[in-house]
Amino acid sequence: FGFIKAQEYGERGHTVLLGDFVSAEDGTGIVHTAIAFGEDDFRLGAQYGLNVVNPVELDGTYDERIGPYAGRFVKDADDDLVEDLKARGRILKATKELHSYPHCWRSGNALIYYAKPAWYIATTKLRDELVAANQALDWHPEHIKDGRMGDWLSNNVDWALSRERYWGTPLPVWRCEEGHTHVIGSFDELEELSGVRLEDPHRPFVDEVGFPCPQCNQRMQRVPEVIDVWFDSGCMPFAQEHAPFENEDRFQAHFPADFICEGIDQTRGWFYSMLAVGTLLFGRASYEHVVCLGLLFDDHGRKMSKSLGNIVAPWDVIQRHGADAFRWYYFTSKQPWDGYRFSMDTICESVRLFLRQLWNVHAFLDRYESDGPHGGETDLDRWIKSRLAATVAEVTERMEAYDATFAGRAVADFVDDLSNWYVRRSRRRFWEGDPSAFATLRECMLTVAQLLAPFTPFVADEIWEDLGGDGDSVHLTDWPAAGERDLELETAMGIARETVRLGLAARGQAKVKVRQPLHEAVVVASGAERAAIERLGDVIASELNVKRLRFVAEADELGSYEIKPNYRTLGPRFGRAMPQVAAAVAGLDPAHVSSAARNNEAVRISVDGSDHALAPEDLLLSMQPLEGYQLEREGSHAVALELTLDEDLVREGLAREVVHAIQGARKDAGLDVSDRIALGLAGDEELLAAARAHEEYVTGEVLATSVDYGSANGQEARIEGRPLHISVTRV
Numbered sequence: 001f002g003f004i005k006a007q008e009y010g011e012r013g014h015t016v017l018l019g020d021f022v023s024a025e026d027g028t029g030i031v032h033t034a035i036a037f038g039e040d041d042f043r044l045g046a047q048y049g050l051n052v053v054n055p056v057e058l059d060g061t062y063d064e065r066i067g068p069y070a071g072r073f074v075k076d077a078d079d080d081l082v083e084d085l086k087a088r089g090r091i092l093k094a095t096k097e098l099h100s101y102p103h104c105w106r107s108g109n110a111l112i113y114y115a116k117p118a119w120y121i122a123t124t125k126l127r128d129e130l131v132a133a134n135q136a137l138d139w140h141p142e143h144i145k146d147g148r149m150g151d152w153l154s155n156n157v158d159w160a161l162s163r164e165r166y167w168g169t170p171l172p173v174w175r176c177e178e179g180h181t182h183v184i185g186s187f188d189e190l191e192e193l194s195g196v197r198l199e200d201p202h203r204p205f206v207d208e209v210g211f212p213c214p215q216c217n218q219r220m221q222r223v224p225e226v227i228d229v230w231f232d233s234g235c236m237p238f239a240q241e242h243a244p245f246e247n248e249d250r251f252q253a254h255f256p257a258d259f260i261c262e263g264i265d266q267t268r269g270w271f272y273s274m275l276a277v278g279t280l281l282f283g284r285a286s287y288e289h290v291v292c293l294g295l296l297f298d299d300h301g302r303k304m305s306k307s308l309g310n311i312v313a314p315w316d317v318i319q320r321h322g323a324d325a326f327r328w329y330y331f332t333s334k335q336p337w338d339g340y341r342f343s344m345d346t347i348c349e350s351v352r353l354f355l356r357q358l359w360n361v362h363a364f365l366d367r368y369e370s371d372g373p374h375g376g377e378t379d380l381d382r383w384i385k386s387r388l389a390a391t392v393a394e395v396t397e398r399m400e401a402y403d404a405t406f407a408g409r410a411v412a413d414f415v416d417d418l419s420n421w422y423v424r425r426s427r428r429r430f431w432e433g434d435p436s437a438f439a440t441l442r443e444c445m446l447t448v449a450q451l452l453a454p455f456t457p458f459v460a461d462e463i464w465e466d467l468g469g470d471g472d473s474v475h476l477t478d479w480p481a482a483g484e485r486d487l488e489l490e491t492a493m494g495i496a497r498e499t500v501r502l503g504l505a506a507r508g509q510a511k512v513k514v515r516q517p518l519h520e521a522v523v524v525a526s527g528a529e530r531a532a533i534e535r536l537g538d539v540i541a542s543e544l545n546v547k548r549l550r551f552v553a554e555a556d557e558l559g560s561y562e563i564k565p566n567y568r569t570l571g572p573r574f575g576r577a578m579p580q581v582a583a584a585v586a587g588l589d590p591a592h593v594s595s596a597a598r599n600n601e602a603v604r605i606s607v608d609g610s611d612h613a614l615a616p617e618d619l620l621l622s623m624q625p626l627e628g629y630q631l632e633r634e635g636s637h638a639v640a641l642e643l644t645l646d647e648d649l650v651r652e653g654l655a656r657e658v659v660h661a662i663q664g665a666r667k668d669a670g671l672d673v674s675d676r677i678a679l680g681l682a683g684d685e686e687l688l689a690a691a692r693a694h695e696e697y698v699t700g701e702v703l704a705t706s707v708d709y710g711s712a713n714g715q716e717a718r719i720e721g722r723p724l725h726i727s728v729t730r731v
């Protein structure tokens with residue numbers, strides 16, 4: 001076509017150019033390029049110094065330069081253009097190819113790439129300042145600073161500021177016919193020049209305001225463009241105060257913001273606009289700390305979409321589990337930037353593990369009255385207060401480091417200690433109404449409510465109100481200060497709990513119920529460990545349900561070693577003399593061999609009058625637990641339980657089973673935990689004998705004011721296959 005002469009493009013018009021965006025994978029490796037109609041095309045034109053020639057009008061029709069096609073919509077003219085080329089013998093082959101092409105997301109119409117002049121901010125001139133402003137920020141996660149954000153800034157491109165839309169902040173640029181421009185800096189300035197005070201600064205009103213050009217005196221009109229809304233978002237810190245025109249002090253007091261939080265994709269959005277506008281105007285970002293949020297997927301890691309049907313509606317989650325469970329899940333299941341695999345069930349897990357436990361402890365405090373005698377502060381009280389102090393310190397430190405995840409988990413760990421150790425080991429004190437136990441638990445729960453206030457605001461306030469915390473709301477209280485810690489006691493309790501864990505594991509191995517009392521637990525401990533366990537001996541013995549603790553210094557004392565020769569190493573060495581070697585090994589002192597093995601020393605034996613050294617690997621050492629004991633060991637810790645039962649222990653075990661059955665009957669009868677009862681028992685003689693022998697214990701546990709043997713018409717329970725009839729009557 002000769003519509004536009006080659007020289008109008010410049011020297012390289014209508015020639016072949018090299019472009020690295022063209023692949024030879026398919027087609028000829030040669031493509032047609034039109035520099036006004038594509039990003040790659042435009043860049044190529046700029047690279048070769050071509051002029052931008054655009055013969056298409058804004059309505060998508062050819063302009064008068066395209067002769068017979070002028071006024072026709074470009075897409076409609078395609079077929080005629082092909083015919084035209086064919087007729088003039090300028091085309092070898094014309095076919096249709098399927099390829100991707102941009103379309104309007106609303107109308108579905110095909111779009112045309114179209115190079116147009118626009119207004120830019122030359123941010124590339126401030127690249128170093130932008131990079132430096134980013135370096136001063138505290139990013140969470142940290143790698144965003146030099147990764148995603150750092151890359152984006154060091155490859156900064158000028159900010160395309162203008163938008164051709166109707167709604168938006170009008171670009172405050174006025175221009176005259178001569179092309180002089182004037183940028184308006186305030187309503188006052190505009191009024192001064194035009195005599196018009198704008199009541200509404202938006203289009204169309206602002207477009208009607210003109211004034212004489214300061215240079216040529218021709219009338220100036222505003223350019224039609226509005227400003228990119230991302231620029232508005234970056235102006236938020238001062239624009240919301242209308243600073244510097246008013247409220248300058250308020251703006252200064254709040255600038256820069258301590259903290260912003262948005263999706264991780266906002267490095268090119270709000271994180272950037274706040275950094276760029278801040279740097280342009282104030283030489284720094286408008287914020288100091290950033291927390292990025294990851295994306296939300298379904299529980300298989302797939303994007304949530306209508307077509308997959310895997311969308312979980314937030315309102316359904318809130319309806320079913322509550323807003324606080326929802327929040328707790330987000331805070332504690334992951335670091336927020338790691339993204340989530342989300343389903344209704346994952347929330348269930350979060351509720352089950354933490355909120356229910358919290359609520360149970362709270363209900364426990366509600367259930368009993370602190371009307372008993374003062375028992376005084378115990379080691380358990382001192383321990384849980386020390387743990388509380390540690391938790392307050394840790395949560396505070398983590399929150400100050402913008403780490404809600406580990407802060408929340410620290411609260412969860414504390415509530416677990418509170419529930420599974422403090423309350424569990426203090427139940428009797430609560431039943432007996434010991435005010436010191438109540439005071440300790442109340443103090444813990446009030447502080448937990450304060451720590452939880454930012455995480456689960458509704459639950460926290462409910463607990464605070466229930467417990468009669470000061471003031472109208474937990475949200476109006478000061479953040480708690482960490483109290484004193486007792487590190488020695490915390491360590492001791494750690495050792496005690498480890499001892500219990502091993503002891504319970506031994507019970508599990510031996511399949512002996514915890515309700516069955518045992519004579520003794522033998523614990524391997526010496527020095528400070530032994531002192532710690534002895535200090536908390538009552539707690540350990542009652543949790544393990546043993547009559548006493550006994551200590552041994554070495555694990556060797558919990559069993560007997562058996563020594564055998566290792567035929568694999570000794571066989572080749574001694575050959576025919578192996579029977580004599582085996583006999584000599586059998587005669588070795590096990591304690592000596594085990595100590596030699598620990599110290600990696602040789603053991604000497606004598607065979608047929610000559611001396612031989614045996615290395616530790618030549619001897620196979622195995623430990624047989626003591627007869628009648630069940631041993632559990634882990635590292636240097638070991639606990640053995642004596643399993644032998646005498647008649648008294650059996651009877652006491654049965655009495656505990658009876659109590660357990662009566663508690664079940666109380667529950668089935670719908671009694672309140674504090675209701676007193678008249679108790680009737682009948683059935684198996686041995687069970688009744690056990691209950692009689694431990695009557696004080698049984699009646700105390702089940703709050704019975706009287707017990708009648710042999711006359712029960714209530715429900716039947718079975719204990720180890722034996723029948724027990726239980727009647728409970730509220731008195």
Ligand SMILES: [Zn+2]
Nearest residue numbers: 176180213216
């Ligand atoms: Zn002018």
